[in-house]
Amino acid sequence: MKFATYHSGSRDGELLLVARDLRHAARVSDIAPTLQALLEDWQTLAPELEARYTCLNAGELEGAFVLEMATLHSPLPRSYQWADGSAYLNHVQLVRQARNAEMPDTFWQDPLMYQGGSDSFLPPTADIACVSESHGIDFEGEIAVITDDVPMNVGVEAAAGHIRLLMLVNDVSLRGLIPGELAKGFGFFQAKPSSSFSPIAVTPDELSDAWQEGRVHLPLTVHLNGEKFGEPESGPDMIFNFPQLVAHAAMTRPLGAGAIIGSGTVSNPGKDGGPGKPIKEGGVGYSCLAEVRMVEKILFDEIRTPFMRFGDRVRIEMFDRQGQSIFGAIDQQVTAVGE
Known part of the structure; x- marks a missing residue:
């Protein structure tokens, strides 16, 4: 999986799931609001994100958007x-x-x-x-x-x-x-x-x-x-x-x-x-x-x-x-x- 943090203005930003080719991303705050939160409960949360990652790479994930690198922390x-x-x-x-x-x-x-x-x-x-x-x-x-x-x-x-x-x-x-x-x-x-x-x-x-x-x-x-x-x-x-x-x-x-x-x-x-x-x-x-x-x-x-x-x-x-x-x-x- 690939992850990024959107520079939202808050100190810890917002976790994004990123497609393998780096072109698209998706918000996953319903699973983990930040990368730190994901790391603290990796064993539980990672399998859910794996399923979404598969859909994102297949172009089938609802809500996916074009990723802009300049917006990332x-x-x-x-x-x-x-x-x-x-x-x-x-x-x-x-x-x-x-x-x-x-x-x-x-x-x-x-x-x-x-x-x-x-x-x-x-x-x-x-x-x-x-x-x-x-x-x-x-x-x-x-x-x-x-x-x-x-x-x-x-x-x-x-x-x-x-x-x-x-x-x-x-x-x-x-x-x-x-x-x-x-x-x-x-x-x-x-x-x-x-x-x-x-x-x-x-x-x-x-x-x-x-x-x-x-x-x-x-x-x-x-x-x-x-x-x-x-x-x-x-x-x-x-x-x-x-x-x-x-x-x-x-x-x-x-x-x-x-x-x-x-x-x-x-x-x-x-x-x-x-x-x-x-x-x-x-x-x-x-x-x-x-x-x-x-x-x-x-x-x-x-x-x-x-x-x-x-x-x-x-x-x-x-x-x-x-x-x-x-x-x-x-x-x-x-x-x-x-x-």
Whole structure:
């Protein structure tokens, strides 16, 4: 099934059931008024929605209407939990290599994860309002899962059964603020403003054989100012899969229904095992600006690519093997606060 949240004006919006081709949708408030309500009673409500989803895709559901992406919020406009991993260790390795730092062996056994702000996500087509270009404005193309209630100390195999939905993420980062915050030894806060998510969240079965072993095996497409910036493969270099990330997050505390767990920046090494190459040089490119900047530092001993400036636009999307958009697009412009 595919779901969206209509930006109705209320904080949590209104749940919509979305057709597989993303062209039509239907209100389902008689079953669940919001996505959060659905997740809190998934076992009971999902079968009813499955029946309607079949009718919607067949063009037989009364009340269906043409879907307009601009009217949608992130699937969960706010959440009780947003924790982002860093499962693509190629990304981590490049950042550390650029500053001549070794990557600890423990990084390969225990996932990195931080707890983000979840009280106000951005709609997928909303502006990214920032205080200053000097903060080092960056996008991060990622994948995330949404869970139902996850018990504390859940095993990896059991954790897989609590993954209900997947979506894409733009985990906005202010790179210029990160070093100072990390130097305090207490993690990110100001460096991580509101994230945004794809307009559509989908059940894992919608991905068919692209969902294997708790990973999505499809390219993630990123455009910057209308030019393709990256198309890295999201499956093979994800060191920790989503069940492992969920189990890690729930090791010492339960996760409430609606918890969002992110993959971290999708990243691939080059074919020779070294740093990946830009699209224009035959590589798969990148999912964030920080990575290409680190590659430039490693290869040329200088950084040539600037961070985002006011007016810049990023688009993040994923397509199935037939070229159909799966989650819709995150399409955002950076603006100055108050514009």
